[in-house]
Structures are given as structure tokens and as C-alpha cells.
Amino acid sequence: MEFQRQTNKRLYEEHVATLQLLSRVERTVTGRAGAYPPAAGDGEWAAFARSVISAIDVEVARHFDFEERDLFPLLEDAGDGDLVALLNEEHVTIRAVAQSVADLLRQSLSAELPAQQWQTLKTLALEFSERLGSHAQKEDGALLPVLEQLLDEDADRELFGAYAAG
Ligand SMILES: [Fe+2]
Numbered sequence: 001m002e003f004q005r006q007t008n009k010r011l012y013e014e015h016v017a018t019l020q021l022l023s024r025v026e027r028t029v030t031g032r033a034g035a036y037p038p039a040a041g042d043g044e045w046a047a048f049a050r051s052v053i054s055a056i057d058v059e060v061a062r063h064f065d066f067e068e069r070d071l072f073p074l075l076e077d078a079g080d081g082d083l084v085a086l087l088n089e090e091h092v093t094i095r096a097v098a099q100s101v102a103d104l105l106r107q108s109l110s111a112e113l114p115a116q117q118w119q120t121l122k123t124l125a126l127e128f129s130e131r132l133g134s135h136a137q138k139e140d141g142a143l144l145p146v147l148e149q150l151l152d153e154d155a156d157r158e159l160f161g162a163y164a165a166g
């Protein structure tokens with residue numbers, strides 16, 4: 001997919017990075033990337049858990065906040081309120097499951113999880129992956145093309161500058 005606007009390009013790249021992370025999550029919790037549950041003190045597991053926690057706490061949070069604060073209102077004004085309501089609802093659900101995943105990952109770094117908890121983590125991680133993956137793809141197909149039409153060069157520069165500045 002080719003976008004001209006910097007804001008769209010950035011969001012699209014972040015969706016691609018998210019889908020890559022999610023496929024790593026799926027491979028890991030289904031045991032295709034190594035033993036699951038991992039052995040106690042497994043360094044690869046610790047690196048994996050830390051990178052997913054940071055993606056949830058930092059990148060996904062920042063991306064969602066930007067969409068909600070700066071993009072969704074633009075789409076609402078342009079008459080796409082139904083799409084915005086759906087995407088907002090998905091954000092709420094995804095944030096909740098992401099928080100549960102991050103909590104269990106944090107626990108796995110500080111103590112051995114009981115077998116039951118590893119199973120819960122796997123179930124939640126697969127749900128997180130499924131929901132966030134389909135959300136990102138929906139935005140690629142429905143949100144970004146609309147935004148591409150809405151933004152002129154100045155609006156794009158301003159939005160992108162605000163996002164890059166954090
Ligand atoms: Fe989103």
C-alpha cells in the first residue's frame with residue numbers, strides 16, 4: 001500500500017511493525033519459537049517478555065493515544081463517525097487484554113508462574129494478537145485511505161510534527 005502523507009506512512013509502518021511483533025508473540029506462546037512454557041531463568045524468554053511489555057506500554061499506547069486524540073476527531077468531522085465508534089470500541093477491548101498480557105509477562109519475569117497461569121497467558125496473548133492484528137488491518141483498509149484524502153500538505157506536516165514530538 002502506498003501513501004503520500006507522512007502521517008499515513010508512519011501509521012502504516014507502525015502497523016507493519018505491530019503485525020511482525022504479533023507473529024512473534026504467536027510463535028512464542030504456541031511453542032514454535034522454543035519451549036513454552038520456558039525453562040526457569042530462560043534469557044530468551046526474558047528478552048521476549050521485556051520487548052512485548054515495552055511495545056504494549058510505550059508504542060501501542062502512544063499510537064492509540066495519537067489516533068484517538070488527533071485522527072478520530074478529523075474523521076468524525078468528515079462524517080465517518082460509525083467507523084470511529086467501531087475503532088474506539090476496539091481500542092478499549094485491546095487495551096484491556098494488552099494490560100492483562102503485560103501483567104502476566106511482568107509476573108513471569110519476577111517469579112515462576114504456575115502451569116495454569118502459563119495457559120492463561122497463552123490464551124490472552126493469542127486473543128491480543130488476533131484483536132490487534134485485525135484492528136491494524138482494518139485501519140490500513142478503512143482509516144488510512146480516508147485520512148489520505150482528508151489531509152492536505154500543511155495539515156499533514158502539522159500532525160506528523162506533533163506525533164514525532166511525542
Ligand atoms: Fe487504532
Ligand SMILES: [Fe+2]
Nearest residue numbers: 063067136139
Ligand atoms: Fe493504528
